[in-house]
Amino acid sequence: MSVLKNKKILLAVTAGIAAYKTPLLVRELVKKNADVRVIITPEALEFVTPLTLSTLSGKPVEWEFTKEKGQWNNHVEMGLWADLMIIAPLTARTLSAMADGYCDNLVMATYLSAKCPVFVAPAMDLDMYQHPSTQNNLQKLIENGNHVIPAASGELASGLIGQGRMEEPENIAQFIEEFFQKNQPLQGKKILVSAGPTYEPIDPVRFIGNHSSGKMGFEIAKKAEEMGAEVTLVAGPTSLSIDNQKITRIDVVSALEMKDAIDEKFDQQDVIIMAAAVADYRPKEVFDKKIKKKTDEMSIELVKNPDILKYLGTKKSDKFLVGFALETNNALEHAKGKLLSKNADMIVLNSLEDEGAGFGKETNKVTFVTRDQPAQSFPLKSKAEVAEDILNFIAQNLKKNA
Ligand code: C5P
Numbered sequence: 016m017s018v019l020k021n022k023k024i025l026l027a028v029t030a031g032i033a034a035y036k037t038p039l040l041v042r043e044l045v046k047k048n049a050d051v052r053v054i055i056t057p058e059a060l061e062f063v064t065p066l067t068l069s070t071l072s073g074k075p076v077e078w079e080f081t082k083e084k085g086q087w088n089n090h091v092e093m094g095l096w097a098d099l100m101i102i103a104p105l106t107a108r109t110l111s112a113m114a115d116g117y118c119d120n121l122v123m124a125t126y127l128s129a130k131c132p133v134f135v136a137p138a139m140d141l142d143m144y145q146h147p148s149t150q151n152n153l154q155k156l157i158e159n160g161n162h163v164i165p166a167a168s169g170e171l172a173s174g175l176i177g178q179g180r181m182e183e184p185e186n187i188a189q190f191i192e193e194f195f196q197k198n199q200p201l202q203g204k205k206i207l208v209s210a211g212p213t214y215e216p217i218d219p220v221r222f223i224g225n226h227s228s229g230k231m232g233f234e235i236a237k238k239a240e241e242m243g244a245e246v247t248l249v250a251g252p253t254s255l256s257i258d259n260q261k262i263t264r265i266d267v268v269s270a271l272e273m274k275d276a277i278d279e280k281f282d283q284q285d286v287i288i289m290a291a292a293v294a295d296y297r298p299k300e301v302f303d304k305k306i307k308k309k310t311d312e313m314s315i316e317l318v319k320n321p322d323i324l325k326y327l328g329t330k331k332s333d334k335f336l337v338g339f340a341l342e343t344n345n346a347l348e349h350a351k352g353k354l355l356s357k358n359a360d361m362i363v364l365n366s367l368e369d370e371g372a373g374f375g376k377e378t379n380k381v382t383f384v385t386r387d388q389p390a391q392s393f394p395l396k397s398k399a400e401v402a403e404d405i406l407n408f409i410a411q412n413l414k415k416n417a
Pocket of ligand 1: 321
């Protein structure tokens, strides 16, 4: 099955003669089960019909900022919808507009709104392609993070022979496929991440909680989605928000609620990452009215919460189970013990003794502890980088077990 399955690909067609090949590109992408939408510059309508492109993509083709009856054609929505945008053919004019951020049509407005990787397949005549302005602009595009699929060599529409032909549609599709293969090692995997603290209610206004901010778990969820996974984030009370609409977020408050939410989604997952700081105990009795301050002393009886990770370990089958551990002494030994007692595949150990690491901080310093590999320690890194290290390690190990 192609990695392009269900990938949202936005094709932008600009006004070069190679536009006549774009229906074949749409066909190629649709054959690989991608979800394709096409936008086009008004000038490109001279080269290829919207009817052909909409018939092949199964979706309306857009080129104006407004639809009939004053309706707005939302380029921001389109830019955010796409997992990948490909501009093919890319003319010298659009190339120059992209290099300068000059926005005078729907394609450019969408390009400037897109947050996804953008590919371009330039197509122009020999001397135009070689011109230093063109080459400088291509370089600028690369510096801005775009991906250039170089023009191929051969016979050109002008009759000249040389570099300038738009790469063939099947090769463009292959470029895109390889990009996803390389950058999305978690493609097709379902990952559940827990994050944040849990709050254990005492009465309607009070609770027992902890200082976990949820940052580590949120970074893991975001990165896992970027790496191709279908992500469910079970979050305890936190002020953090997530603007990636592809992540399913389930908000919970207490450990018991977290356990139920995870349990319900457990069967469908390939990987479970317990980054949440689950409260170990909860008040035995939850008062339904606010407790009055009558006595000088009071005590709250606590009962143990279920250890969610340990519980998941009892029924994990071939799922990859990851726990976190915060240790102050004999860290490695304790982490190894936890790995075995909870039947996890990996423990991410972080030590409170490391400056810059831990609750509420932007950085973390971790060691990966597994059953069959030597412990692997990393330097102090941002939580986003730590998330990437964790997910790359998981992707490697899933591959090994596949
Ligand atoms: O045993 P300890 O609390 O140190 O283990 C930490 C790991 O276990 C974390 O991954 C945490 O999310 C998980 N945990 C849990 N349920 C609890 C306590 C911790 O799943 N009640």
